[in-house]
Amino acid sequence: KNNINNNYKINNNFLDEFLRNNKSIISDVFTGFYQYNNYLNSKRNSFNNTYYNLKPFSFIKFNLNEISQFYNSSNINEMNLNNFYNNDINIYNCFEYTFKDKTHLIFSFPLILTIVLSQTDNCNFVVHHEINLASYTNKFSEYNNGSYILTSILCQMSYNKKFINYIFDQKEGYWFSLSNKELKKVDSIDINATPLILIYQKNIPKNYKEIKIKDKLYTIINVKIGLFQTTQLFFEQRDKIKDVRNKIKSWFNIKESFTLLING
Numbered sequence: 001k002n003n004i005n006n007n008y009k010i011n012n013n014f015l016d017e018f019l020r021n022n023k024s025i026i027s028d029v030f031t032g033f034y035q036y037n038n039y040l041n042s043k044r045n046s047f048n049n050t051y052y053n054l055k056p057f058s059f060i061k062f063n064l065n066e067i068s069q070f071y072n073s074s075n076i077n078e079m080n081l082n083n084f085y086n087n088d089i090n091i092y093n094c095f096e097y098t099f100k101d102k103t104h105l106i107f108s109f110p111l112i113l114t115i116v117l118s119q120t121d122n123c124n125f126v127v128h129h130e131i132n133l134a135s136y137t138n139k140f141s142e143y144n145n146g147s148y149i150l151t152s153i154l155c156q157m158s159y160n161k162k163f164i165n166y167i168f169d170q171k172e173g174y175w176f177s178l179s180n181k182e183l184k185k186v187d188s189i190d191i192n193a194t195p196l197i198l199i200y201q202k203n204i205p206k207n208y209k210e211i212k213i214k215d216k217l218y219t220i221i222n223v224k225i226g227l228f229q230t231t232q233l234f235f236e237q238r239d240k241i242k243d244v245r246n247k248i249k250s251w252f253n254i255k256e257s258f259t260l261l262i263n264g
Contacts, residue, residue, distance in 0.1 A: 028111070029110060029111045029112050030058050030059075030110050030111075030112050030114065031056050031057070031058055032056070032057050032058075032060075032106065032107075032108050032110040032113070033055065033057070033106075033107040033108045034054065034055045034056075034057055034104050034105070034106065034107060035053070035054055035104060035105045035106070035107035036053045036054075036055065036103075036104045054107055055104075058110075058114065059114035059115070060098075060113070060114070060115055061115075061116040061117075061118060062094040062098065062115065062116070062117055063118050063119050064089055064094075064117055064118065064119050064120050064122075064123050064125060065119035065120075065121070065123065066097075066119065067089055067093060067094055067097045067098075067123075068087055068089055068122060068123040070097055071089070071093060071097075087123040087124050087218050088123070088126050088218075089123050089124070089125050089126065090125070090126040090128060091115065091128060091131055092131075094115075095133070099136065105136075106133075106136050106137040106139075107137065107139060108137065108139045109133060109137060109140075109146070111201065111203075112199060112200070112201045112202075113133075113199070113200040113201070114197065114198075114199055115197065115198040115199075116196070116197055117195055117196055117197070117198070120194050120195070120196065121194075121232050122232070123218070124216065124218040124234065125194070125195050127150065127153065127189075127195055127198065127213055128150070129149060129150045129210045129211075130147060130148065130149050131147070131148050131200065132145070132146050132147050133148065134146025147202070148200035148201060148202055149200060149201060149208060150168075150198060150199070150200055150210075151167070151168045151199050151200065151201050152165065152166065152167045152168065152197075152198070153165070153166045153189070153193075153195055153197070153199070154195075154196050154197040154198075155189070155190075155193035155194055155195050155196060156193070156194050156196055157190065157192055157193060157194070158192045158193075158194050158232050158233055158234070159192055159231060159233060159251040159252060160251070162179060162180065163179065164177055164178070164179035164190065164193055165177065165178045165179070166186070166189060166193075166211060168208070168209075168211070170205045170207070170208075173205075173207035173208075173209060174209065175187065175209070186211070187211065187212055188212035188213070189211055189212070189213050189214075191214050191234045191235070191236060192233060192234050192251070194232070214236055215236070215237050216234040216235060216237065217234065217235050217236075217239075218232070218234060219232070219233050219234070219235060220232060220233075221233045221248070233248075233251075235247065241260070244260070245260055248260070
C-alpha cells in the first residue's frame with residue numbers, strides 16, 4: 001500500500017508498524033511518506049537504504065509568497081520573463097523550492113494527493129490538470145509512473161472572500177461548482193477564484209474532462225468603498241479598459257459612477 005516497496009530496508013520497523021496500526025481507507029489512500037536521511041547524496045534520488053527515518057504526511061503545504069520571493073529575487077533566469085512580471089508560480093516551482101536543500105525527500109506519494117497553498121495574495125498560481133511527480137521520488141514503478149490528474153479545487157474569490165469548490169464528478173463526467181449551498185454544472189474556473197487546496201488522484205477516469213482555466217493577468221487594485229482596501233484581482237488578457245470597469249463595478253456591486261486610475 002501507499003506505493004511502498006518492501007525490498008527497501010527500514011531499520012526501525014516504522015513503516016511496518018504504521019501500516020499495521022493505521023489500516024483504514026483514508027490512511028491507505030491519502031497517506032504518503034517523507035524520508036529523512038543523514039546520508040543524503042547530491043542527487044535527489046540517492047540515499048542510504050539502511051539508515052533513514054520515515055514520517056507520514058496527509059497533505060503537502062506550499063507558502064506561495066515565500067516561493068515567489070525566492071524566484072523573483074534570485075532566480076529570475078529560471079523563469080519565463082512573462083511569468084516573472086505576472087508573478088506566475090506552478091506546482092513544479094513549489095516542489096523544486098521546497099526540496100532544493102535535500103534535507104528530506106519524498107519516499108512515497110499517496111494515491112490521492114492533497115496540495116495546500118498558503119499566502120496566495122501576491123502571486124498567480126498556475127493550475128495544471130495533469131502533473132508528473134516521478135522525479136521527486138524513487139518509489140514509482142513502470143506501472144505507477146507518477147502521473148496525477150486534478151479532480152477537485154477549493155478556491156476563494158479574491159474580491160469578496162467567498163469560498164467555491166470545483167469537483168469533477170466521475171459518474172457524470174462533468175465539473176460542478178459548489179458555493180453558498182448552490183451546486184451547478186460548470187466548464188471553467190472563475191478567473192478570480194484563487195486556489196487554496198488542490199486534490200489530485202492517480203487513477204484517471206476514462207471520461208475525464210479538463211475544466212477550462214483562462215489566461216489571466218495579475219493586478220493589485222486599491223478600492224475605496226467605505227474603507228480603503230487593497231485586493232488582488234485577475235483580468236483576461238484580452239480585456240479592454242471598459243471591460244475592466246464593468247467587471248470591477250459588478251464584482252464590488254458599485255452603483256454610482258467611479259473613477260479608474262491606472263498607476264495613479
